[in-house]
Each structure stands twice: as C-alpha cells, then as structure tokens.
Amino acid sequence: MKAMIELKGMTWKHERGIAPLVAATKEFQKLRPDVTISWDARPLEDFEDYPIEILAQKYDIMMIDHPFVGTGVEKGVLLPLDEWLPAEYLEDQKQNSVGASHHSYTWNGKQWALAADAASQVSAYRADLLEKYGVKVPTTWEEVFALIKELPEDVKVGIPLNPTHSYCSFLALCVNLTGTDFWDYSSGINVEAGVQSLEFLKKLVPLVHERSLDWNPIYMSDHMAETNEIAYVPLMFGYSNYSINGFKPHVIHYTNIPTRFGKPMGGILGGVGLAVSPFSKFKQEAVELGAFICSREYQTGTYFESGGQPGHRTAWTDPKINGKINRFYMNTLETLDHAYLRPRIIGTNSFQEKAGPVINKLLREQGDSQEAMAQINQLFRSLTKE
Incomplete structure (x- = not known):
C-alpha cells in the first residue's frame, strides 16, 4: 500500500483565512487521494509579525505577508516557485494580478509566493446608517471631517489603529497626502512627509471611536457589523465576508478611499501569499496544492464560495461574484490597483x-x-538593509 503524504499548512485565524483552504483540501484530495493536509491558524497580529524562519521549519505551506519576502529569501526559508511551476501558469498569475499582489512576492527575479488572497486598505460604511442620517459617503478627507460633525454623538467614524495598523495608516497617509516619493531606503522616511501624516492622524484620533487605537480590522469590522456605533471607516483592510447579506447582523459596504490626488492612492497593499518551505519533505505536492488553490478555476469557484477573498483578478471583475457581495470587488478595485507596496527589503x-x-x-x-x-x-x- 502506498504511504500517505502528510502536508502541514499555516494560515491566519479568520473565516477568510481558514475556510477556503479547508475546502481546497477536500477538492485537492479528489485529485491526490494519497495526500492529506492539516491547517493550523494563528491570530492576525501573530500572522503579521511572527518570524517566517520559524514557520518554515515546521510547515510545508505558509500563508505570508509580502514584507517578509526579502528577509525570507535572505534566510533561505522560501522555495522559488518559478523553478517548480510552468511559465504559463505564472504568466496567468501575473496578467491577472489585483494591483501589485503578484509582484509583491517577486524578489531578485524569482517568484517566492502566489497571490492567494488580494486586499488593501479601502473605505467601509454602513449604507443604512448613512441613509438614516442623510449623509453621503466621503470621497475626500475634507468630507471625512465634515461627516464626523454631521453624525449624531453616539454614531462614530472609526479607524483601526492598533500598533500594526497605526503603522499602515501612517504609511497610507504619507502617500495620500504627499505622494509616493517619501522613502529613501538608505536613510528612511522623509521627515516632512512623515510629520504631516502623524499630525493628520493626531487630529483624527480624538474624533473617532474610542476603541480605534486598540482594534485591528477584524475587531473594527465585527463591531461595525454587530452594533450601530460605527457608520464609516476611511482606512481599513477590506474583508468581503462582511458585505454578504446574512454574514453578520448588518451588512458593511465598501468603496474607494478618500483622496487628494483625484485617484484613490495610498491604501496599503495587503493580501496573503501562499509560500512553500524549502525544508518540506514533499515540496512537489506542496507546490501542486498551492497552484491548485491559486488557479483561476478554484479562485472563481470554491475559493470564493467558501468565504475566501480571491487573489485572481477574474474573480474581482466577475459580475455574478460581485452580485453576491454588494459589489465589494468592483467598488474597491481602483483602490487596489493604486495600492502602495510596502518595502520588502531585509x-x-x-x-x-x-x-x-x-x-x-x-x-x-x-x-x-x-x-x-x-x-x-x-x-x-x-x-533594515537593501
């Protein structure tokens, strides 16, 4: 009897991070009944900060954040997928990237992960609350401050600003307020641009929901969808699950971020890349599973249907898919396409x-x-070092 191949994967603890991978496991095993896959999940904060070199020693497949790429390559803990996957497959991934999602896992001419999940900071709002109070969705930062004044005292604008997302919103506002040319990789962030961003956030913080400084996007989204305390969020990583009727007590709608440049620039690119450990005993099978999860067919089918937020552009432009999520993808795609790619240097x-x-x-x-x-x-x- 042929021995079973046992793969271990690591993702992050949210329906969007777990459910589509569990579903993929079941479908992949129809093609490869000799392969079993178990998934572990860790909290969002842990996902965003945990050392990738430790994960690579324990797991065959890892869902990673793209700023880890430079360090991961330097430490030799990521498998170069272009040496394992057909060129035509990777070209399809490149041509159907949402914004810079695919490119964010490219480093030194090699592809170190596949864009399984695409995201950036976008704006979120409760359409029912804005309609109730007769106010519009802001498109500029001036309109954001005007909205804060127009809402009743017990209904707030929110913005997730726990330490990780304070950093993300700081960078987003550096771009949104001053443009993209603010970072010198040898000396750091332009002080004038950085101060402008920090002062803007300092002005905003006293006016927004009092838990903003404690929360990440998941906590903010849960509270927004389960209470009537938050009507609008100008900068927050979008989770399409919340735009599905019935997912939570209240539907969250999503749109492009406020801007001063005519285009919604500066939302920080997020999403998740599917990487394979070079220490895996079953690298070929792990790569095959990754390619299956990120394929056009799976991404536009079961990946979305099981609660995932696809990384393949055809899912984002599909009218039927958008019809099930109150046009989440179509209404935020411009922001994704202008999203800011964080540094990935070591x-x-x-x-x-x-x-x-x-x-x-x-x-x-x-x-x-x-x-x-x-x-x-x-x-x-x-x-850091380049």
Whole structure:
C-alpha cells in the first residue's frame, strides 16, 4: 500500500483565512487521494509579525505577508516557485494580478509566493446608517471631517489603529497626502512627509471611536457589523465576508478611499501569499496544492464560495461574484490597483513590528511628531538593509 503524504499548512485565524483552504483540501484530495493536509491558524497580529524562519521549519505551506519576502529569501526559508511551476501558469498569475499582489512576492527575479488572497486598505460604511442620517459617503478627507460633525454623538467614524495598523495608516497617509516619493531606503522616511501624516492622524484620533487605537480590522469590522456605533471607516483592510447579506447582523459596504490626488492612492497593499518551505519533505505536492488553490478555476469557484477573498483578478471583475457581495470587488478595485507596496527589503518585517508601537504611543499621548519621526527612522536604519 502506498504511504500517505502528510502536508502541514499555516494560515491566519479568520473565516477568510481558514475556510477556503479547508475546502481546497477536500477538492485537492479528489485529485491526490494519497495526500492529506492539516491547517493550523494563528491570530492576525501573530500572522503579521511572527518570524517566517520559524514557520518554515515546521510547515510545508505558509500563508505570508509580502514584507517578509526579502528577509525570507535572505534566510533561505522560501522555495522559488518559478523553478517548480510552468511559465504559463505564472504568466496567468501575473496578467491577472489585483494591483501589485503578484509582484509583491517577486524578489531578485524569482517568484517566492502566489497571490492567494488580494486586499488593501479601502473605505467601509454602513449604507443604512448613512441613509438614516442623510449623509453621503466621503470621497475626500475634507468630507471625512465634515461627516464626523454631521453624525449624531453616539454614531462614530472609526479607524483601526492598533500598533500594526497605526503603522499602515501612517504609511497610507504619507502617500495620500504627499505622494509616493517619501522613502529613501538608505536613510528612511522623509521627515516632512512623515510629520504631516502623524499630525493628520493626531487630529483624527480624538474624533473617532474610542476603541480605534486598540482594534485591528477584524475587531473594527465585527463591531461595525454587530452594533450601530460605527457608520464609516476611511482606512481599513477590506474583508468581503462582511458585505454578504446574512454574514453578520448588518451588512458593511465598501468603496474607494478618500483622496487628494483625484485617484484613490495610498491604501496599503495587503493580501496573503501562499509560500512553500524549502525544508518540506514533499515540496512537489506542496507546490501542486498551492497552484491548485491559486488557479483561476478554484479562485472563481470554491475559493470564493467558501468565504475566501480571491487573489485572481477574474474573480474581482466577475459580475455574478460581485452580485453576491454588494459589489465589494468592483467598488474597491481602483483602490487596489493604486495600492502602495510596502518595502520588502531585509528586516522590513522587524521594522514594521517595532515602528507600529511608536506611532500608536504617539497617537495615544498626542506626543511630538518630530521626535517620533526621529525614532522611526533610527529604527529603520538599524533594522533594515537593501
């Protein structure tokens, strides 16, 4: 009797992160009954910060955040997928990328992960609450501040600003307010642009929901969908699950982020890449499973139907799929296509982990933005290298 091949995978703890992979396991096993796959899941904060070199020693397949790529390649803990997958498959992935999702896992001319899931910061709103109070969805930051004044006292604008997402919103506003040319990889972030972003956030924080500084996008989305306390969020990683009728007590609608440039620029590119460990005993089978999960056919079918947020563009432009999620994909695609790709140089993941608390503390204490920028850039220079 042929021995079973046992693969272990790691994802993040949310329906969007778990359900489509469990469903993929069942479908893949119809093609490869000799392969079993078990999935572990870790909290979002852990997913965003946990050292990839530790995961690679334990798991065959890893769902990763793209800032880990440079460090992962340097440490030799990612398998170059272009050496294992057909060129035509990777070309399809490239041509059907949502924004820079596919490119975000390309490094030194090699492909280190597949864009299984696409996301960026977008705007979220409760259409029923905005209609109730006779206000419109903002398209500029001036309109965001106007909306805050127009809403009743017990209904707020929110923005997830826990340490990791303080960092993301800080970067998003650097782009949104000053343009993309604000980062020198040898010295750090342009101080003027950084201070402008921090001061903007300091102005916003006292006006938004009081738990904003504690919450990540999942907590914010849950609260928004389960209570009537939050009517609008200008910057938050979008989860299409919440736009499905019946997923939660209230439907969340999504749209492009506010802008000052005419185009919705600066939403931080997120999403998830499917990577394979070079230490796996079953690299070929792990790559085959990854290719199956990220294929056009699976992404536009069971991956979406089981609660996933596909990384393949054909799912984002499909009218039938959009009809099931109140046009989440079509209404935010422009923001995704203009999303900002965070640095992926060596040590970026460590920098992100340590810069977030600096920004969160500044916002809590309404501290000195110049001092915070000096600390942020010192961290960048000490933790990263090209």
